[in-house]
Amino acid sequence: MTMEHASHTVAATGQIQATLIGLPTDVGASRLGAAMGPDALRVAQLAPALQRLGVAVQDLGNLAGPPNPRGERDAQGMRNLAECLAWNRIAHDTVLQLLQQKRLPILLGGDHTLATGSISAVARHCRATGKRLRVLWLDAHSDCNTPESSPTGNLHGMPVSSLCGRGPKSLAALSGAVPALPASAFCQIGLRSVDGSEKSMIRELGLEVYDMRAIDELGMREVMRRALAGVNGPQNSDVHLHLSFDVDFLDPDIAPGTGTPVRGGPNYREAQLCMEMIADTGRLASLDIVELNPALDLRNQTAELVVDLVQSLFGQSTLMRDAP
Ligand SMILES: NC(=[NH2+])NCCC[C@H](N)C(=O)O
Ligand SMILES: [Mn+2]
């Protein structure tokens, strides 16, 4: 177990400087409600929970963006592309600025299209600083549809293909290079709902995927050991680890507050171990928390669970002492 944190997220004091960015949009999702996600996380005391672990937390509040319409599919097969692009530009610009200030951005979504903007910024930053980027994508879905292949036209099903240079051109170009990052930088964990077209895309891109069957057969410990193989240890100190956490990764029995739930996900202990093993790397440098839908939640229990897991992600453990 390592106790140090990645140097680029740590100010001279050794303290992580995190910034919460509320992006209240569900323009890419199938159901309304994820726009309320940031506030549900605040109600569940996300900032104080991080502060108790010694993280300095700044909250930018909810940033203003375009309206969240329920558009029909356009000629290319996408819903609400213009609004989605505008929200992602906001995500990109804000995350990039924070990374340049050596802060650790925590994007509070909002739907999962926002990962296009945030990861584009992370990719741009890594190109400029010579860091190696690793993206862990915790999700029930692989989100690698294209406008042509998507069964729904919802853009939250397309961020991975966009980032790999296959999705809608305007979204794919956000980082200033196409593709924004190599497909090999991604590692997807928890998949259990993959469209036929996405299966082909996963193979075409060569995405590293640990689906629920892999978790069942190998166990979460071995899956995470493999996922973090190029992240752990002194020889990988140049890695920027980004976590894109889609709340529907979790089993709907413990996390009902999400718009596209799929049964058979990781349970509470598996999810905790996943977060703890990421924390142990000390390399987490940016985070998306997306697809939390308070309108579908029960007494905010999903938001509270997410806060609990984020505490593990930032080093809370049963036996090690919290920061003073
Ligand atoms: N981020 C998510 N929750 N994505 C769900 C995507 C569902 C489906 N594959 C689609 O393309 O519409
Ligand atoms: Mn999902």
Ligand SMILES: [Mn+2]
């Ligand atoms: Mn997703």
